[in-house]
Amino acid sequence: MGQAILTRVLLVIPILFGMSVVVFAIIRLVPGDPVAAVLGLNATPQLIEQTRHQLGLDQPLWVQYLQWLGGILHGDFGRDYRSGHPIAQLLAQTLPVTFELIVLSMLIAVVAGVGLGTVGAVWRGRVPDRVGQVLSTLGISVPDFWLGMILILGLALALGLFPSSGFTPLTDDPLDNLWHLVLPALALATGLAAVLVRITRSAMLEVLDQDFLRAARSRGLSERAVVLGHGLRNAAVPIVTVIGMQLGYLFGATVVIENVFSVPGLGRLILDSTLAHNYPVIQASVLVLGAVFVLTNLLVDIAYTVIDPRVARPAGA
Amino acid sequence: MALDAAPISRPAPRPVAWLTANLTPPLVVGLAIIGLVLLGAFLIPALSPFRADQINPKNSLAGPSLLHPLGSDDLGRDVLVRVMVGYRISLAVAAGSVLLALMAGLPLGLASGYLPGLVDNLIMRPLDVLMAFPAILLAVVVMAVLGTGTAVVVIAIGIVYTPIIARVMRATTLTARDELYVEAARARGASALRIITTHILPNSLGPVIVQASILLGFAVLLEAALSFIGLGVRPPTPSLGLMLSTERDFMTQAPWAVVSPGGALMVLVLGFNLVGDGLRDRLDPRGRARVR
Numbered sequence: 074m075g076q077a078i079l080t081r082v083l084l085v086i087p088i089l090f091g092m093s094v095v096v097f098a099i100i101r102l103v104p105g106d107p108v109a110a111v112l113g114l115n116a117t118p119q120l121i122e123q124t125r126h127q128l129g130l131d132q133p134l135w136v137q138y139l140q141w142l143g144g145i146l147h148g149d150f151g152r153d154y155r156s157g158h159p160i161a162q163l164l165a166q167t168l169p170v171t172f173e174l175i176v177l178s179m180l181i182a183v184v185a186g187v188g189l190g191t192v193g194a195v196w197r198g199r200v201p202d203r204v205g206q207v208l209s210t211l212g213i214s215v216p217d218f219w220l221g222m223i224l225i226l227g228l229a230l231a232l233g234l235f236p237s238s239g240f241t242p243l244t245d246d247p248l249d250n251l252w253h254l255v256l257p258a259l260a261l262a263t264g265l266a267a268v269l270v271r272i273t274r275s276a277m278l279e280v281l282d283q284d285f286l287r288a289a290r291s292r293g294l295s296e297r298a299v300v301l302g303h304g305l306r307n308a309a310v311p312i313v314t315v316i317g318m319q320l321g322y323l324f325g326a327t328v329v330i331e332n333v334f335s336v337p338g339l340g341r342l343i344l345d346s347t348l349a350h351n352y353p354v355i356q357a358s359v360l361v362l363g364a365v366f367v368l369t370n371l372l373v374d375i376a377y378t379v380i381d382p383r384v385a386r387p388a389g390a
Numbered sequence: 391m392a393l394d395a396a397p398i399s400r401p402a403p404r405p406v407a408w409l410t411a412n413l414t415p416p417l418v419v420g421l422a423i424i425g426l427v428l429l430g431a432f433l434i435p436a437l438s439p440f441r442a443d444q445i446n447p448k449n450s451l452a453g454p455s456l457l458h459p460l461g462s463d464d465l466g467r468d469v470l471v472r473v474m475v476g477y478r479i480s481l482a483v484a485a486g487s488v489l490l491a492l493m494a495g496l497p498l499g500l501a502s503g504y505l506p507g508l509v510d511n512l513i514m515r516p517l518d519v520l521m522a523f524p525a526i527l528l529a530v531v532v533m534a535v536l537g538t539g540t541a542v543v544v545i546a547i548g549i550v551y552t553p554i555i556a557r558v559m560r561a562t563t564l565t566a567r568d569e570l571y572v573e574a575a576r577a578r579g580a581s582a583l584r585i586i587t588t589h590i591l592p593n594s595l596g597p598v599i600v601q602a603s604i605l606l607g608f609a610v611l612l613e614a615a616l617s618f619i620g621l622g623v624r625p626p627t628p629s630l631g632l633m634l635s636t637e638r639d640f641m642t643q644a645p646w647a648v649v650s651p652g653g654a655l656m657v658l659v660l661g662f663n664l665v666g667d668g669l670r671d672r673l674d675p676r677g678r679a680r681v682r
């Protein structure tokens with residue numbers, strides 16, 4: 074198992090390297106002069122030249138890349154030359170917010186999705202199963218940002234149950250922080266929950282008929298212990314796989330959802346910097362969100378190996 | 391080559407005959423939804439007395455009525471007509487981007503599946519990197535470089551989906567490569583290009599078709615999301631995402647202007663998803679197509 078995990082870890086390195094090349098290329102591929110685009114119409118030729126020098130754009134490409142990557146590896150993402158703040162500081166402020174949002178959405182999606190899927194499998198063909206299937210079909214099709222707006226309209230503005238936007242840092246007031254994140258997390262979680270209902274239901278249906286469950290029942294275990302202890306545990310591999318596959322969606326969707334709810338996270342930073350053609354910030358924030366996604370996926374893969382040691386076999390076997 | 395004139399391969403099914411023989415409930419409902427959307431998108435704007443860009447300040451944010459069944463927006467424009475014209479944009483962008491992904495992804499997947507080793511690595515490793523980016527993030531990267539606008543959205547979503555199509559095509563090619571009918575063609579001296587185009591491609595399209603139908607739905611969502619955040623279709627083009635973005639400021643006074651475009655999006659995506667489900671049951675029972 075150790076070797077399988079090590080192989081998986083090593084495979085991440087070329088992916089991260091490739092990602093850094095793609096992100097590095099952004100500023101170089103912009104048609105025209107990116108520096109002029111960043112500084113706007115009022116930039117003087119001297120300022121453009123100075124900024125170009127600051128960004129290292131007057132150096133050979135490979136030198137630029139190595140300097141940029143070297144800086145990043147030392148935690149130096151450069152400066153946002155509009156606000157003058159170090160980009161690392163912007164990332165340090167926004168990344169935890171996005172991470173919190175993703176963790177909360179994941180929790181909601183797993184509890185709701187796995188719960189409804191299990192209920193559907195146990196009561197196959199009956200009302201709870203049908204309700205779960207309809208909700209899952211709708212949940213996969215609903216645009217999450219629109220669902221966010223509907224949640225704001227219904228639960229925040231009409232009923233006043235939750236705040237409609239904004240954010241309170243976790244360290245200031247944990248309860249208020251959670252209160253602000255419930256609606257964005259719900260909007261973000263719906264798609265994943267809907268997929269999990271389907272996959273849990275089909276994985277559980279496959280497991281529930283198997284001999285070892287019948288054996289567990291014949292040993293006098295309660296149905297709850299049989300379903301949760303034996304059934305769900307054996308259905309966990311496809312569920313975890315799908316969570317891994319859907320993580321990318323969750324990470325990407327923060328760019329839109331954080332905009333709907335004015336959550337000051339990394340997704341919002343990516344969008345704001347893209348709209349403002351603020352390339353150094355786009356590069357840093359896209360790279361960080363992409364890398365966090367790749368590393369989270371790695372953790373899911375490792376979890377997968379731990380849950381089902383049969384997976385831990387050499388690649389290609 | 392004369393011997394190659396009669397290729398030994400499973401006959402590729404005729405699409406219409408195949409479809410009628412394999413109509414499952416999800417497929418029927420999905421196709422009906424897409425058919426109705428298409429019909430509405432072309433008939434309603436043609437029959438309505440209003441144009442999608444017809445501003446009427448006196449009628450600003452008016453509720454649903456016989457004249458405006460879905461109400462009007464902040465500029466007094468008819469929401470129903472705008473939603474229907476928005477459908478055209480959604481469908482055009484989705485079809486264009488998935489077509490682009492197919493045009494790029496199919497040859498890449500075929501080549502990497504048929505030629506393992508160097509060619510496979512040269513093609514798939516860069517695509518793996520693109521796939522490592524969350525879809526919206528990659529689209530944002532493309533738009534950060536190319537700017538915004540309908541054509542750029544098509545290119546961006548096409549680039550995002552190319553690796554997905556290539557990966558599915560590669561997987562099916564890898565299996566087909568070792569099939570008896572391919573070996574027979576190889577034994578008859580058929581060239582690699584001929585084997586790929588006349589034997590492997592027609593027999594491995596099932597999972598790709600399923601994947602493409604699923605991607606159509608997600609392309610609709612992705613276009614709407616990009617337009618919603620200001621990186622997609624530019625105003626005054628009535629994209630559904632863009633409508634949601636502009637009417638968001640008025641959603642307490644005129645919820646219909648927000649509910650309608652979003653509900654319309656959901657219905658279209660539901661149609662594509664149901665078609666995808668129906669096709670998957672028949673064409674890709676091993677589930678090689680990704681969920682999203």
